[in-house]
Amino acid sequence: MAPDFEFVVVGQGLAGTAVAWQLRRRGRRVLVLDRGDPHAASRVAAGLITPYTGRRVARTWNLDHCFNIAVGYYRSSQAETGATVFHHAPALRLFAGAAERDVARGKIDATRFDRGIDPAWFAAPHGGFDLTPAARLDVPRFLDAYRALFQEHHAYRAFDLDPAADVEPTDAGVRLPRLGVTAGWVVFCEGAAGAGNPWFPAVPYNLAKGEILTLRVPGLGEPRPVHRGVWLAPQGGDVFLAGSTYDRDDHTPTPTAAGRAAIEAGLREFSKLPFEVIGHRAGVRPVLTTTRPMLGVHPRHRLAVLTGLGSKGALYAPTYGAMLVDHLTDGRPIDAAVRLVQSQ
Ligand SMILES: Cc1cc2nc3c(=O)[nH]c(=O)nc-3n(C[C@H](O)[C@H](O)[C@H](O)COP(=O)(O)OP(=O)(O)OC[C@H]3O[C@@H](n4cnc5c(N)ncnc54)[C@H](O)[C@@H]3O)c2cc1C
Known part of the structure; x- marks a missing residue:
């Protein structure tokens, strides 16, 4: 049958x-x-x-x-x-230092470097490149x-x-x-x-747990997801997602204060604008x-x-x-x- x-x-x-x-x-x-x-x-x-x-x-x-x-x-x-x-x-990748920029120079077409990085929004002394x-x-x-x-x-x-x-x-x-x-x-x-x-x-x-924050970032008009260790991804209006952590030991889907602090710290290294955290979630990657x-x-x-x-x-x-x-x-x-x- x-x-x-x-x-x-x-x-x-x-x-x-x-x-x-x-x-x-x-x-x-x-x-x-x-x-x-x-x-x-x-x-x-x-x-x-x-x-x-x-x-x-x-x-x-x-x-x-x-x-x-x-x-x-x-x-x-x-x-x-x-x-x-x-x-x-x-998307936009910002360099964390001169060494990263040197590595990228050997791999990425020069015309993709340093396009439209707004100094009012981002601290990017080493520039960056368009990810495509x-x-x-x-x-x-x-x-x-x-x-x-x-x-x-x-x-x-x-x-x-x-x-x-x-x-x-x-x-x-x-x-x-x-x-x-x-x-x-x-x-x-x-x-x-x-x-x-x-x-x-x-x-x-x-398995690897990951955490993500939902943020309100008034005044940030960047349409591209921005990566610099931590990434920031537009969701419409002044709402952005920011993430993510990578934890091989904790396999619970519970958001943690340490995860939130790590994302916020990573964000502050390149984002100049103040932000408000309006959401926090976690999951486990297969x-x-x-x-x-x-x-x-x-x-x-x-x-x-x-x-x-x-x-x-x-x-x-x-x-x-x-x-x-x-x-x-x-x-x-x-x-x-x-x-x-x-x-x-
Ligand atoms: C914080 C975080 C950020 C991430 N960011 C990205 C990103 O930016 N880009 C990207 O590409 N990937 C990202 N990932 C990875 C991505 O989420 C995973 O690769 C993908 O979702 C895995 O899909 P999956 O279908 O294999 O598993 P899951 O998404 O886990 O789906 C499994 C589904 O099966 C169901 N299920 C499981 N067991 C059973 C059962 N026994 N009976 C009935 N139903 C069951 C569950 O309810 C679930 O709906 C991220 C992951 C995390 C945690």
């Missing part, structure tokens, strides 16, 4: 949305489950896509390939949902738009699945008795919660020791996983969601660089 759904996707963050989108595009019968975790990384994230990071001005892994796919995916999704959530525009290609995704609005669309097509259920107790693999697929559903495949896209999933013990999680996404299937059961989007879910979810679906539906190989290797 055919299963109720060809695919059940567990989790509707950036990963699960990309997987479900690809499956629906191929005409597959999909059910998406989500338990509505308000601290899920995708609910907290700023959605910035940044091509160079850190003091060494390191280029993001696999940027060009993933960026092109992301632009196509988010533009299609805007057309499908009618929600304007994706902004493809440069860059983009910004309003992640919560994007997810809400897809949740509504999946609901409209009877492809969404609010449900907290216990992977240990609720998943019964069979020869033909998977039974989910508490949900009352059978599936051809179950695809886990649980983010950091996947660290407790007993079906995929080989995924090498190395980072792996490989620092790359990871995807694959269980060696014996019809279970699959997409995780490890780390700090770059907006960039990586479209590419690796498509790669997993290509594998599940057409048997196309998964790139060795991101393939899960698990013997049992």
Whole structure:
């Protein structure tokens, strides 16, 4: 007998949305489950896509390939949902010192240096450069738009699945008795919660908590996200997000006074205008020791996983969601660089 759904996707963050989108595009019968975790990384994230990071001005892994796919995916999704959530525009990187500027000189075209840095807003004695290609995704609005669309097509259920107790693999697929559903495949896209999933013990999680502040900065008219260790990202009017911290030891989704102080201190190093903190949130990033996404299937059961989007879910979810679906539906190989290797 055919299963109720060809695919059940567990989790509707950036990963699960990309997987479900690809499956629906191929005409597959999909059910998406989500338990509505308000601290899920995708609910907290700023959605910035940044091509160079850190003091060494390191280029993001696999940027060009993933960026092109992301632009196509988010533009299609805007057309499908009618929600304007994706902004493809440069960001601004300010240098913390002369050494950083020297490093960047060897990598970045000179015409991109020192464009439109307003001295009334920023202390930037070493200048900076325009980061491109860059983009910004309003992640919560994007997810809400897809949740509504999946609901409209009877492809969404609010449900907290216990992977240990609720998943019964069979020869033909998977039974989910508490949900009352059978599936051809179950695809886990649980983010950091996947660290407790007993079906995929080989995924090498190395989770990292992050905190973000919402600020009011009267008088700041900078339209670009600005990066200088801490980043500042415009949200409309005088509201900005600022972040983020990176903590490998604390995996609770609770905002901390230390996190807030670190962001405020980083901000004061380059932002001249006074600001008021109006919000503070935290989430845990699904980072792996490989620092790359990871995807694959269980060696014996019809279970699959997409995780490890780390700090770059907006960039990586479209590419690796498509790669997993290509594998599940057409048997196309998964790139060795991101393939899960698990013997049992
Ligand atoms: C502070 C912070 C700032 C960030 N900033 C950026 C940024 O600027 N740009 C960027 O690209 N990325 C950023 N990230 C990273 C980004 O958030 C993640 O890469 C991405 O959101 C991970 O998506 P995911 O779908 O894998 O996991 P999640 O977002 O965690 O989604 C998992 C979903 O699954 C659901 N779920 C989990 N387990 C179950 C279960 N058993 N049953 C039912 N539902 C379940 C949860 O409710 C959740 O909705 C940031 C992260 C943090 C924490």
